[in-house]
Each structure stands twice: as structure tokens, then as C-alpha cells.
Amino acid sequence: MRLTSIRCLAVLAVGTLTLGGCGTDGGGRTVDTTIRAREVMRVTQPHDKTGMTLLEGPTFDESGALHVVDVTAPSGAPKVLRIDLDEKTARTFHTDDRGTYTSAQFSPHDGRLYLTDFLHGEIVSLAKDGSDPRIFFSGKVDGVQMNPDDLAFDREGNLYVSDSHGLTEGVEQGRVVRIDRGGKKTxxxxxxxxxxxxxxxDVDYEGLWVSELTKNQISYLPIDSKGGRASRHVAIRVDGGLAETDSIAVDADGNLYQALHGRPAMLVFNTHGERIATIEIPAPATGLESATNVAITPGETTAYMTVSGPSGGYLYTFEALAEGIRQSNGG
Structure with missing residues (x-):
């Protein structure tokens, strides 16, 4: 999620070029490769009540259906959509009169779909068919209300949440919060x-890559075998210009796909911090401002990127540099 959208919500609430990887120049240095994505479909249009639409959190279920959230959907409008990629159709998977959902991911523990509600500081879960909504977590963490943005699961189903607290005030109070899979211990x-x-x-669940939106940087946070952490460090500084670092996905080779708010593109880095690819949408595409997130098909290289702007919320596709895994399916 990004600052301009949250500010608006706060007011309202009260062809494909397929390339196999990067190359090197004559001196053996990594060369940034451009990959052109192609349009799949328009999923949403700007809502009359909010004046915008913002797709996020793409994630595949076991049957291969893709789910996305519309962050700015008003009460009663589709807040989670299920997309049939063969038919190029989208239907309502879940809606309510309250949630502001910024990410989605299926749990490896109970198979339910978990959503982060940014404005209300909650984690909500749904059954596989979109029924049985439950509040998994609500309340303060260490005395502070969360603004949960994205999430990741470890192998046991414990949640790791990016808490964007302080975003709307412009202060550096963001956190990484661990919630046990029972929703009781934080x-x-x-x-x-x-x-x-x-x-x-990362690929081996040894640490977390965490983007910091207003500093355009990616930090690395080692995680021990008990889910605790060691000291973090700034791993990658992103030259985003007017764009800011949004969601992150990781493929089977460990490459990081960094989405950009303020530019309809993604940057791809290897684990050494080298920029190895840029995912761009075709130049004629107008009215699209941000590429918020990506899901890479599990076990395949076909990727689906959520892109939004005044023209609506779209899906674009491209060939990823490696196959999709859990770390590139939601969050």
C-alpha cells in the first residue's frame, strides 16, 4: 500500500518479450534486462464512491484460480475477486461493509485465505470458497495499533506482517510483527x-526481505529456527526516482521482484543486490500509475502483475526468471 491511497481512504473511512535472465557485459558485470509484459484483462474500474481502484495481493489457490484484492473498494463492492485466467473473467469472492484489504495469502496451516485490513489493524481469514469470514487477529501489539500491509507465512503457518504504522504521519514507526498461527502470541x-x-x-526461510516505502530501500532480517530475529541490515537501495518500493516477491532462484508505486513497473534483484531485470508494460498503455504486486504461477514461470491507475485495475503477464514458489504467491 502507498501513502496517497491511504490518505484518501482515511478521509473516506470516516507482445510479451520472454527472456531467460540477465546478461553480462565484456567485463563480467551484470546487465539489466528489460522484459515487456502484456495485458491480460481489466479487472476493475474506478469506483464512484472512492474515485479510484487499486489491485493488490495476487495469489493462486490450489485449483489455479487467481485472487486479488481491491484496496479502495467501497462497502458492498467486490473487495476480493476470483479470476478465471482462461475465461478472462472476475467474480466477487468476498465483500463486506468495513475492510480495507491490502494483501492476501493462503495459509499452509489451515488453507484459509488471510487478508490484512490496513485501516482497522486486523487480520481476517476466509474459507477456501470465500465463506466463513473470521477476525483472526485484532488489537494492539506492544501497546500500538497495527496498520498491517503485507504478510508472509513460515512453513508452520505463523504470520509475519509488515506494519506500516506511522505512514500517514510521515514518521519512521514501521515494524515487522510475528503472530503465531493461533492468533494469540505476538x-x-x-x-x-x-x-x-x-x-x-527468502528461499530457505532463513530471513525476510522487507521493503521500506518512504526510504526506497529493502532490508534483510535474519530469522532463527524458533522464529526470532537477529539484527537487520539495509540490503538494497532502490533508485526509484518519483516511484516508491511497494510489495516484494521471491522466485525459486531467490530473485527479488520489487513492485513500484508511482511507476507501472517492477525491478528484479538477485540476492547480491544486483539489478538484473526491469519489468515494463507497453509504452502506449496510459492511465496506469503503479505496479503493486506479482504472483508467479507455482511450479511455472508465468507471472501476473497487478497494475492500477485512473484507467482501472489491470492484470499484466510476463515470463519470470525462475519458477513460482510460496514466496511468490501472495503477500
Whole structure:
């Protein structure tokens, strides 16, 4: 999620170019490759009540259906949509009169779909068919109300949440919060961050990549075998210009896909912090401002990127540099 959208919500609430990887120049240095994405479909249009639409949190279920959230959907409008990629159709999977959902991911523990409600500081879960909504977590963490943005699960189903607290005030009070899979025990793993946003485990679940929206940087937070943390460090500084670092996904080779708010593109880095690819949409596409997130098909390289702006909320597709895994399916 991003600052301009949250400010608006706060007021309202009260062809494809397929490339296999990067190359090197004559000196052996990594060369940034451009990958052109192609349009799949328009999923949503700007809502009359909110004046915008913002797609986020793409995630596949076991049957291969893709789910996305519309962050700015008003009461009663589809807040979670299920997309049939073959038919290029979208239907309502869930709606309510309250939630402001910024991410979605299926739990490896109970198979339910978990949603982060940014404005209300809650985690909501749904059954696989979209029924049985439950509040999984609500309340303060260490005396502070969360603004949960994205989430990641470990192998046991415990949640790791990017808490963007302080975003609307412009202060560095962001956190990484761990919530046990029962929703009872919480722990702050990191704090004092600049609007924590994207969050994803690395391939071996040894640490978390966490983007800081208002500093355009990606930090790395080692995680021990008990889910605790060691000291974090700034791993990648992103030259975003007017764009800011949004959600993060990780493929089977460990590459990081960094979404950009303020530019309809994604940057791809390897684990050494080298920029190895840029995902761009075709130049003629107008009225699209941000590429918020991506899901790479599990076990395949076909990726689906959520892109939004005044023209609506769209899906674009491209060939990822490696296959999709849990770390590139939601969050």
C-alpha cells in the first residue's frame, strides 16, 4: 500500500518479450534486462464512491484460480475477486461493509485465505470458497495499533506482517510483527522502519526481505529456527526516482521482484543486490500509475502483475526468471 491511497481512504473511512535472465557485459558485470509484459484483462474500474481502484495481493489457490484484492473498494463492492485466467473473467469472492484489504495469502496451516485490513489493524481469514469470514487477529501489539500491509507465512503457518504504522504521519514507526498461527502470541521483530510494506521470506526461510516505502530501500532480517530475529541490515537501495518500493516477491532462484508505486513497473534483484531485470508494460498503455504486486504461477514461470491507475485495475503477464514458489504467491 502507498501513502496517497491511504490518505484518501482515511478521509473516506470516516507482445510479451520472454527472456531467460540477465546478461553480462565484456567485463563480467551484470546487465539489466528489460522484459515487456502484456495485458491480460481489466479487472476493475474506478469506483464512484472512492474515485479510484487499486489491485493488490495476487495469489493462486490450489485449483489455479487467481485472487486479488481491491484496496479502495467501497462497502458492498467486490473487495476480493476470483479470476478465471482462461475465461478472462472476475467474480466477487468476498465483500463486506468495513475492510480495507491490502494483501492476501493462503495459509499452509489451515488453507484459509488471510487478508490484512490496513485501516482497522486486523487480520481476517476466509474459507477456501470465500465463506466463513473470521477476525483472526485484532488489537494492539506492544501497546500500538497495527496498520498491517503485507504478510508472509513460515512453513508452520505463523504470520509475519509488515506494519506500516506511522505512514500517514510521515514518521519512521514501521515494524515487522510475528503472530503465531493461533492468533494469540505476538512479537515485534523490528521497529523504527520507514513505512514497512513488502515482506517475503527468502528461499530457505532463513530471513525476510522487507521493503521500506518512504526510504526506497529493502532490508534483510535474519530469522532463527524458533522464529526470532537477529539484527537487520539495509540490503538494497532502490533508485526509484518519483516511484516508491511497494510489495516484494521471491522466485525459486531467490530473485527479488520489487513492485513500484508511482511507476507501472517492477525491478528484479538477485540476492547480491544486483539489478538484473526491469519489468515494463507497453509504452502506449496510459492511465496506469503503479505496479503493486506479482504472483508467479507455482511450479511455472508465468507471472501476473497487478497494475492500477485512473484507467482501472489491470492484470499484466510476463515470463519470470525462475519458477513460482510460496514466496511468490501472495503477500
Amino acid at each position: 512479537e515485534v521483530l523490528a521497529k523504527g522502519m520507514a513505512a514497512t510494506n513488502g515482506i517475503s521470506f
